[in-house]
Amino acid sequence: MFFLILAFTTWKMISIHGESLFSLACSHDNETCTVYKIDIDLVDNRATSNQIAAWHQSNIDEGFGSIAGFKNEKIGYIVMTTNCNSQVNLINISDLSQPVSSIMMKTTCTQPIHSLKDRWLLALGTASNGIGGSYPVSLYIFDPISGLSSRDIVHFDTMFAKSYQILHPQTGFSALNLNAPEPIFYTILYNLVNKTRHILSIHIETGRWSLNQIGDNLLRNLAFSVELNAPVCDCSLGGICVLNWESSQWDLFLPIPNFNNFMDWTFSADTQIMYFIRKQNIIVIDLSNKFSFQYRVLPLIEQTGYINGIDKTEKRQRPIYGTPGAKGLISEGATLYMAVNEIRASAKETGMKFWEYVNQGYKPNVNVVLLEDLAAVLGVCVAATAMGLSLYLHSPIPDAIGSLIIGCILGGVASFIIYSNTAALVGRSIHPNQIEAINNDLENDRMVRALYDIKATDMGSQSVMFKAEVDIDGREIARSYLERIDIDLILKEIQKIDTPESVEMFLLKHGENVVDRVGAEIDRIERNLRKKHPYLRHVDLEVL
Structure with a gap:
């Protein structure tokens, strides 16, 4: 959010609540400041402005300053700076009859200012570099009601004094992401040596910061989009651009025809809506809907007061919707x-x-x-x-x-x-067709005489556990065993049986082999089932 010089008048837009904006204009020549309330009517597609207050203000630097709006116990306030005199002005917009009060700040210059929770504000302290610009000195949180500083986040001192300055020397160029796990403050710096632009990212809770070079096609207005999870700005590509974190370039994602000649702008972090004010209209850009970012152009109608250069002619324009949808x-x-x-x-x-x-x-x-x-x-x-x-x-x-x-x-x-x-979550039976196919394969096996207590449970992710009690045909088991041994050898063993001890040894030997054969046949049946039905991960056949 920035001041802009227009006929020796400084413009600033801030969003306080709902669909109302407050425009603050301070004149260096007349040493006066005027507050306008601009009501946004999205149903009738128009915006109306009314002058609501004016007061004397000395020591106004043309084009310098920062501004923020906040509420304290349902009372609306505006905090503004007009020069580098270590002070900010506090304005009660709920009772404009009260005089403007001054608050002493920690640094000579203060810009920009962002509102946090309740009445706490975030301020970037800067210092003049002597060549018409200013560089960041510190980032801190303060209470504008008491004038006390709550916490210093980071101190830069003179680290950036000779090589960097705030991109827009008078007003600052910043955005705030309060939706991140650790809220982040962004501001754009200009490298005086390489003539490049860099984004300074500061983590508010820990004070960690980083400085990265970015593309130079951004213009003057910076915000942070929650839906895109990245800074956005108006850019020279003709519309709204988003910062591509991978390439560090600004990519155009919402083209807008004739997107220029702004007197000022503001961004509502709560509603994710950008407002751009021009002489004849206000461009309202809605970044809250991830299905389709959209914008509309509202004619600006002046009812009371005089805003220099704004045409009173009402002209309706239909909103134009973007392409992300x-x-x-x-x-x-x-x-x-x-x-x-x-x-x-x-x-x-x-x-x-x-x-x-x-x-x-x-x-x-x-x-x-x-x-x-x-x-x-x-x-x-x-x-x-x-x-x-x-x-x-x-x-x-x-x-x-x-x-x-x-x-x-x-x-x-x-x-x-x-x-x-x-x-x-608790297991369910598979489709009857699948159970029938598995049962048919089992019953067609010559070793199986009958099936009992069949359970086929779907464990999820195409994983099935199959359990059944199997009545094995003893004759087939015996036949399978005999097919794998020499009958003549068994006959010779039988002919040698002449004592009870030899009978016992014979039965123990071949009885164990028959039982092993049962186990081998069960393993074969399970392998065949898994091969034919790949979704069977666990097969449990119990012999009756």
């Missing part, structure tokens, strides 16, 4: 197509219908991909339809209904995933 539809549709093909092939292998296979949840991972992508595709279609109807009817009701429908879709998908995967 179409890109999301294509990507989600592609993965949905692959998930459908995968489930169709698996269902065909098991002899089941498509939705029967999905409902049984035999492949939970593929089911989740299928249902999430299906919800995404339906959500994009519903969102596009709802926004189109809201635009056509000039009513927020279709958009609200669309949001409810999308919520119901997401809730339904989550409920179905829970329902279809509940049985997997």
Whole structure:
């Protein structure tokens, strides 16, 4: 958020609450500051401005300063700087009859300022480098009500004095990410030696910082997008650009025609909306919807007061929506197509219908991909339809209904995933067709006379545990054993039997071999089952 020189007037926009902006203009010539309230009406597609206060302000440096808005016990305040005199001004916008108070700061210059939780503010202290710029000295948290500093985050002292300065010397160039596990403050520095731009990242909790070179096609307005998880700015490519962390370049993701000639701007971190003010209109850019970033152009109508150069002619323009929604539809549709093909092939292998296979949840991972992508595709279609109807009817009701429908879709998908995967937590039987195929293979084996107590449990991820009690045909076992030994040798052994001890030795020897043969046949049957039915991970056949 920045000041901008326009006819010796410094403009600043801050977002306090809802759809109202406060514009602060300070004149160096007249030594006065004026506050305007700008109401944003997204239903009627227009913005209206009203002058709400004015006061005398001395020691105004043209184009210098920083500003932030915050609330303390439901009272709205503005904190602003107008020069490098170690002071900031505190303005009660809930009661503008109160005089403006001054607070002594830790550093000579203070810019930029960001509001944190409650009434705490984050300030970047800077110092003049003597050549029309300023360099960062420290980052700290302070209480504007008491004027006391809460905590020093990091001290740079004169580390950047000779080689770097704040990109926009008068106002600073910064953004704040409060959604990270450790909140991060970003500001852009200009290398005076190499004439390159660098992003200074400071972790607010620990004071850790890093400095990395980035592309130079950013212009003047910086913010942090939660949806993109990266800084965004207006750029020379003609629209809003996002910082690509891998290439350290600014990539255009939302092109906007005639995106120039701004008097000032602001960004609401709560609603993820950027506002750009021009002479005739305000561009409202919504970065809160990951399905489709969008913007609209609202004519700016002056009701009271005089904002230099703003045309009073009301001219409606329809909002223009960005392309991320179409890109999301294509990507989600592609993965949905692959998930459908995968489930169709698996269902065909098991002899089941498509939705029967999905409902049984035999492949939970593929089911989740299928249902999430299906919800995404339906959500994009519903969102596009709802926004189109809201635009056509000039009513927020279709958009609200669309949001409810999308919520119901997401809730339904989550409920179905829970329902279809509940049985997997405790184990469930596989499809009857599969059980029948396994039983047929067992019963067709000559060693098996009958099957009892059959259990086939799906353990998830195409892993099945099969258990059955098997009645083995003793004659076939004996025949299998005899096929593997020399009958003449057994005959000779029998002819030598002439005592009870020799009978016992004969029976013990061949009885053990017959039992071993039973085990070998069971192992053979289990191997054949696993080979023919690859999804069988555990096979347990118990001999009766």
